[in-house]
Amino acid sequence: MSTRLGYGALGILLALATWEALGRAVGAERFAPPSAVLPVYLDLLRDGQMLRELAGSLRQMLVGYAAACAVGLPLGVAMGRSRLFDALLHPWLSMLVVTSVAALVPLFILVFGTGFWFRAAIVFAATIWYVMLTIYHGSRGVEPRYLDVGRSFGASRWRTFHAVLLPALYPYVITSMRIGLVHAIRAMVVAEMFIIVGFGGLIYRSGLELSTAPLLALLVTLMIVGVAANAVLRRSARAVAPWYEERVAGAGGARI
């Protein structure tokens, strides 16, 4: 474990060194090295505008994301456990999951305008299909043995769902939410860069500056948000379903 962490740290150091060397070779106006990004990043933090825009954008994203999870998770479970729901919803799911978010943006602008509902709706439309698809595969894979045990102990349909199926689904709920979040953040950036508002707008405008340091600082901020949100979801997974890590680790095999 600690050697793994050591290699991880070594990898990050190597990547930073490569970035620094590359940045110095091509210059800050084309690709700023970390030594140039860090002071700009601290300035942006102190200035406060970046964090204000980020908070505003994330708030709108969370509305769309929460709605996508609230609708997508039950629908995905229903599809996974009922052949009727599967046959009814699957064609729509397959069609909509391959649809590009960017292609929806011009249409959604005509329908919703460019305000709060536009951004929430884009995030919703980009996220829900991935949430549904992930939980669908998870709920199809629940061990039939678990359900058999419940049945032989005389559990009712509701009790089987509540006491057997639901706990077996927790790991997949968290996985679905993690995959959904990646798509929610992507959709937020696509929508905001298209109409140049919020954090995405900030990214778009920073592309016009002479140095690429502010642009890279904004990308690093997005990176931190994504990694931190993932870590929080992983943590909560461990709290609600301690067997989650084992499940995930169980999927990993040996290497030569």
Next chain:
Amino acid sequence: MRRLHSAGLTVLSIAAGLLIWEIAAHDVPRVVFAPPSAVLKRLAADTISGTLPAALLASLGHLTLGYLLAVAVAIPLGFAIGRNAKVAAMADPIINAVYAVPPVATVPFILLWFGLFFEARVALVFLMSFFEILVTVSAGTRNVDPSLIAAGRAFGAGRARLVTRVMLPASLPFVFAALRVGLVRAINAMITAELFFAAVNLGALMKQSAQRFDTAGLLAVIVLLCLVGLAAQEGLKALEARLLPWHVRR
């Protein structure tokens, strides 16, 4: 019989969905949301007149080049990362961090390095499919069933034979999964690039329709893209079933 039954339900579900959409769109002004009948009419008219096929054909250039470049780089790299514990331990935090950045956020960089036209579109297609393929291949190759490798060793296979005869075939399902996910992402990137850089092909058609508040035109392009994505995905699935008959899901 059961298959037939579910195929019937599929048709029924699509018909019901289109009917609901038709009725819902009936009472709202055409500029706000077009009904499916108008979209289908538009799709047919623009296909016959050649506008849509020509735009799609022109888009295939940057799609193909960007996707092939991503495949050529990401698959060997994914294997290298997946099969070497040390390299994987070093690469994992970096891949996780870079993967957390939405590829569209790199658009200002692409503008700076590659301009507004063909090269920029190829670069975005490359970036958007590259990481998806890399992540899938490296996760897949590290999950090769150890008992297969043990069996190969027990039969006296050396390292080279182990790689070509055991690991490569065992990883092929993941390679195919990666190709599939990567291609869908590449198609998404294709239209994203046409909307974010200089508007051309399908992207230009969408922008013109948006300026005229023509939702039927917009939806016709979206439906076309959706069909292209589905066809690409199902085509690769069919190819996988043909080439890897030992691994067919469901």
